[in-house]
Amino acid sequence: ETGVTQTPRHLVMGMTNKKSLKCEQHLGHNAMYWYKQSAKKPLELMFVYNFKEQTENNSVPSRFSPECPNSSHLFLHLHTLQPEDSALYLCASSQDRGGWNEQFFGPGTRLTVL
């Protein structure tokens, strides 16, 4: 149990659907992250929130929309996705954005876009 939960664990959606991924951390951390993990590619950082403020957006297409209502919850809203968006989406949290802090990861949501 890492203290970071993600729902759903698996999601299949069509290109015209709208869905949301949810992440919750029970560690009292202030920073939360979304990563994309595709086959044979390094983990790609998508978004970072620190104290509920978005501090990083790594040129992610607008069909991915993050939301951080409080320090414990992070959402990723999905709209009009493409098949190449199929991947494992990992949420992580850390105490803050200091370099020494390890990130704690959730189990991920396996997304398939048809």
Next chain:
Amino acid sequence: AQKVTQAQTEISVVEKEDVTLDCVYETRDTTYYLFWYKQPPSGELVFLIRRNSFDEQNEISGRYSWNFQKSTSSFNFTITASQVVDSAVYFCALSEADSGGSNYKLTFGKGTLLTVNP
């Protein structure tokens, strides 16, 4: 050029063999941090170890050991007497400050898939 290079894509060993996973990094910063994570088939990355750039002391934790050498920009990970439960993808990562200097970003290597056969 990749900031974190894990040249071994896949390694397969037989149980009880020792195995070393290589990691080479690239940075211009004098202050940075290095991490190793393990990703079992269940999916979540599990933190194993961190090192800051000023601490080159090697570390041993049970069957795991890490060799940090700034001179070669390497942070290698050795598993002694490997076990089937060690089978996973292992990621090396580098944490560097952004241009503002206050926020750090973690950059991962592509990972090494370790398979330990009985």
